[in-house]
Amino acid sequence: MSGKPIVSVLSTKDAPLHEDAVKMLLEYFNVRFVTTKGWVVDEDVLRGVVGSDAILVRIGRVDKSVMDVCPNLKIISVHGVGTDRVDVEEATRRGILVTYTPGANxxxxxxxxxxxxxxxxxxxxxxxxxxxxxxxxxxxxxxxxxxxxxxxxxxxxxxxxxxxxxxxxxxxxxxxxxxxxxxxxxxxxxxxxxxxxxxxxxxxxxxxxxxxxxxxxxxxxxxxxxxxxxxxxxxxxxxxxxxxxxxxxxxxxxxxxxxxxxxxxxxxxxxxxxxxxxxxxxxxxxTPHVGGSTYESMRRVSLMAAEEVVRRFKGLPPLNPVNPQVLKQ
Structure with a gap:
């Protein structure tokens, strides 16, 4: 395995990250694709993300248990605007940047x-x-x-x-x-x-x-x-x-x-x-939570979420931080 940082992408089988965003991430990172059961954090998820430097949340949840197995986690990039799927308070306490993609969908x-x-x-x-x-x-x-x-x-x-x-x-x-x-x-x-x-x-x-x-x-x-x-x-x-x-x-x-x-x-x-x-x-x-599910929207949101991860490791300021205070820590 190369020395590239590890990015874990959380998603369900039927809702993958857009292929253009995957290409962007593969250029800079070792990418793991972790299949979730919706918003549940289980042992499979914890085994999949262990040691990650970044997590991109397409569909899934990032709570304290996930952060515990990723001691070097630097960013949690949320695909969409629903930051309720991340324990933002705990991430902030640990100095982990959380970003989201307002407007894209x-x-x-x-x-x-x-x-x-x-x-x-x-x-x-x-x-x-x-x-x-x-x-x-x-x-x-x-x-x-x-x-x-x-x-x-x-x-x-x-x-x-x-x-x-x-x-x-x-x-x-x-x-x-x-x-x-x-x-x-x-x-x-x-x-x-x-x-x-x-x-x-x-x-x-x-x-x-x-x-x-x-x-x-x-x-x-x-x-x-x-x-x-x-x-x-x-x-x-x-x-x-x-x-x-x-x-x-x-x-x-x-x-x-x-x-x-x-x-x-x-x-x-x-x-x-x-x-x-x-x-x-x-x-x-x-309807089954498909409001943002258009081909155009999925591409926009995926690219925005992936770009935030790239920017974090290039030392560039985030475009849409949820907890900007961590940048001063």
């Missing part, structure tokens, strides 16, 4: 978000089911739905993805309001969005779409009390993180008619167990 996630809005508003999931059974007349029963045009769309978060969704739905004729404590009034005006508090958003919006990171503060930001604030005709879309919504409270809200529908690309837990009652509700659309 924003076009893909924003487009799916709007697609899910249209799907739940127009009952496309029910129509398609009936058409696949060859039941034309039964499909037409669900043919009268609602438009985005003229609706109030409430965005919880208007960062890279939320701001793109805002521009798309405004072009479709919607009014957009948003809750985001980190966005200035000036930025909101640039987007043509009115900033409101969360309670106002929940009460006024016809379509609520969530684009916030999952943190201790945002966990279950949509809970039973807040679901009860929503209009009975409103729908909610989540393409961010499953833990932002209390799943059991959402089921209750949909089952009992507090709200009209939900479209989810993410769930809590994820994947949702096959026997979960949400699957049986007609006013729910669920």
């Amino acid at each position: 924003a076009p893909a996630v924003a487009e799916l978000t709007v697609g899910l809005m249209i799907t739940i508003l127009r009952n496309l999931h029910l129509i398609i089911d009936k058409m696949l059974e060859g039941r034309w007349d039964d499909a037409r029963v669900f043919g009268t739905g609602s438009e985005v045009c003229g609706k109030v769309v409430g965005l919880v978060g208007i960062g890279n993805i939320g701001s793109r969704v805002a521009r798309i739905v405004k072009a479709m004729g919607a009014e957009v309001i948003a809750y985001d404590p980190y966005v200035t009034e000036e930025r909101a005006r640039e987007l043509g969005v009115k900033l409101v508090d969360l309670e106002t958003l929940l009460k006024q919006a016809d379509i609520i779409s969530i684009h916030a990171p999952l943190t201790k503060e945002t966990y279950h930001i949509i809970n039973e009390d807040r679901l009860k604030m929503m209009k009975p005709t409103a729908v909610i879309v989540n393409t961010a993180r499953g833990g932002l919504i209390d799943t059991e409270a959402l089921y209750k809200a949909l089952k009992e008619g507090w709200i009209a529908g939900a479209a989810l690309d993410v769930t809590d837990p994820e994947p949702l167990p096959q026997e979960h009652p949400l699957y049986k509700l007609p006013n729910v659309v669920i």
